[in-house]
Amino acid sequence: MKCRKCGGRAVLELRRHNTAFCGPDFVTFFRHHVLETVRRWRMFTTDESVLVAVSGGKDSLALWDVLHEGGYRTTGLYIDLGIFDYSRASKARCEAFAAERGLPLRVVAVAEEMGAAIPAVRDATRRPTCSACGLSKRYIMNRAALEGGFPVVATGHNLDDEAATLFGSTLRWDESALARQMPVLGATHAKLARRVKPLFRMSERETAAYAFLRGIDYIVEECPFARGATSIMHKELLNRLEDTSPGSKAMFLQGFLDKARGLFQEREPVVLMECVRCGQTTTGEICAFCKLRDQVKRAMRPTERTAAAVDLPSTEDPPSARGLISDFHAASEIHAP
Ligand code: AMP
């Protein structure tokens, strides 16, 4: 197979584009697509400072690489979830990436903001870990952006992530999730940073190839709490579809953005207020993050609180706090359109 650009030996076939590239030409192709997405969707300009949320995985580090090489002003943000070896290894990847390029990296620990790291939050609430984790990440990203003077936060969500989210929301006909499914979520309140997903047109396979060809050292393991998640099953289903019919994922997502999303625009505009505790946006009096922090605090005894904050596993069974968290949908208040 030959590279479409130079005629040399191709290393990657892209069936959905009916083409193939050698390593250097694929890197050029990938960068071109991502930077074109940033411009076409008016995600940010070279005058703005961009906070790139990096998890240590291939997507967010590839994104940081493309934006930095593309001349954008970037700072990394790593959120330490305190998930034992997984967090330690992913943080090390982000630190090494930043140090090699002389780029600034900010690190914020959930344990410090919440009073407990994610494993202890999971034990204390007995709710799906990913929802508490996702809420914490969105909250910390937004606050770090506001405090650091960044108008925009970029995340590494790729085509596979976005198509799987859309698939899940469609199965449930979750109208508010469908209304929020956008590669650019504008700052609809003075206390909200814009949130953008410049990789939303690039598949996971393409992003992995880019990271590999650029020699980026990323963490391959998935979060241990993600095992068995429905989103993984949805990704597998979509991959099977893509195998038999290349381009399906992109068609599904792009078709939705072009033709259907407008139908789900929230009819009643959401009125955002400032949380009386922390000042971040909320639809009620107290934001979802502050409520979660209170609930975690109530559910843990003082000794457990200390252990959780320093990321040590508790020696006792966690007390049940079933039902304490009433509604994680409140998490969507951050960045509600
Ligand atoms: P995930 O929700 O784990 O699929 O991650 C989606 C995106 O969120 C990643 O590409 C990152 O941009 C961002 N992200 C995930 N985990 C972290 C983290 N621990 N710190 C900073 N950003 C993160």
Ligand code: FES
């Ligand atoms: Fe949040 Fe796994 S990354 S629960």
Ligand code: ZN
């Ligand atoms: Zn709050």
